[in-house]
Amino acid sequence: MLTPRGSLGAVELQEGPSRYIVTAMQVARTIADMREARARMAGSVGFVPTMGYLHEGHLALARRARAENDSVVASIFVNPAQFGPDEDYDRYPRDEERDLRLLEDESVDVAFVPSTEEVYRRGYHTWVEVTGPLVNRLEAASRPGHFRGVTTVVAKLFNIVQPHRAYFGEKDAQQLRVIRKLVGDLSLPVEIVPVPTVREEDGLALSSRNVYLSPEDRQAALVLPRALDLARMMVEGWGLRDADLLRESLHDYFRQKPQVQVDYVSVAAPETLDELAVINDSALVMAAVRVGGTRLIDNVTLTPRGEPLEDVEGRVEEMWGRRRPGEAGAAE
Numbered sequence: 001m002l003t004p005r006g007s008l009g010a011v012e013l014q015e016g017p018s019r020y021i022v023t024a025m026q027v028a029r030t031i032a033d034m035r036e037a038r039a040r041m042a043g044s045v046g047f048v049p050t051m052g053y054l055h056e057g058h059l060a061l062a063r064r065a066r067a068e069n070d071s072v073v074a075s076i077f078v079n080p081a082q083f084g085p086d087e088d089y090d091r092y093p094r095d096e097e098r099d100l101r102l103l104e105d106e107s108v109d110v111a112f113v114p115s116t117e118e119v120y121r122r123g124y125h126t127w128v129e130v131t132g133p134l135v136n137r138l139e140a141a142s143r144p145g146h147f148r149g150v151t152t153v154v155a156k157l158f159n160i161v162q163p164h165r166a167y168f169g170e171k172d173a174q175q176l177r178v179i180r181k182l183v184g185d186l187s188l189p190v191e192i193v194p195v196p197t198v199r200e201e202d203g204l205a206l207s208s209r210n211v212y213l214s215p216e217d218r219q220a221a222l223v224l225p226r227a228l229d230l231a232r233m234m235v236e237g238w239g240l241r242d243a244d245l246l247r248e249s250l251h252d253y254f255r256q257k258p259q260v261q262v263d264y265v266s267v268a269a270p271e272t273l274d275e276l277a278v279i280n281d282s283a284l285v286m287a288a289v290r291v292g293g294t295r296l297i298d299n300v301t302l303t304p305r306g307e308p309l310e311d312v313e314g315r316v317e318e319m320w321g322r323r324r325p326g327e328a329g330a331a332e
């Protein structure tokens, strides 16, 4: 049964032709209910898939969907299939009541909140998997099976919700590209809309996992956005083109914080995610680090502009106390 959320504070009054119509967000907990709600939607449908514990990043997706579509569906589903056995599925933060209030405040029409048993019914045995270079590195290397879980649930959610547009955060840069590949390869009739990363005032990208961070770890985690700022300065400000030197500089920068372990630093072509040797047009700089027990990811797209500073490589190497082999003063 579809449940209207009746909390009066968020109920919206819309002026109809001859009377006021009261609309409130509906909560669909089964696939059948979601399909029923979808069948009643006219015009374009925007879809925002989430794992809940919503923050301003998720809400930016919902607002964009609201602005661009006649109806908006958001899903809340902590998808066990995309967590590895040693990952945080059991302790992943959840607060459904608060999430529903936030979605209602953004004038979302339907919240799809299925149980695990509803999505993966007894005897479930089907996977949807992107293969190839896009999914054999970066996040995939640290989280085997992760993208298979993501693409399986997203394909299933697309089938149920049948949106015209689906909204994904640029914060999960590789995921965004994997979803685009899924949609392109399977000719799914949905437009994937990327939404820029929403950050705290001090630069940390919003993430449901930030709640795991102790105050000290929260402070140490700032090294991630600051490393990306540094990358921006080196590439866009100084004109550094040497991608190896950029990667090494970022590793050196992270090394200054002993609480932070680097999973990867990548300087890649934005479309293919192939690692670059030289930054010509633009580069997607991605990093994943662990702070305390928490894994954080972030990225920035950089485009070199203008003429590089004179001997920019030399200056960058000097900054980190490096010398190229063979140069006077080079480390043995």
Ligand code: AMP
Pocket: 049, 050, 051, 052, 056, 057, 058, 060, 061, 167, 168, 169, 170, 171, 172, 195, 196, 197, 198, 199, 205, 206, 207, 208
């Ligand atoms: P999640 O609930 O973590 O699975 O995220 C759901 C969606 O929100 C994904 O498309 C994420 O990329 C997006 N998202 C998460 N954090 C942010 C953020 N800080 N800014 C923008 N989008 C985000």
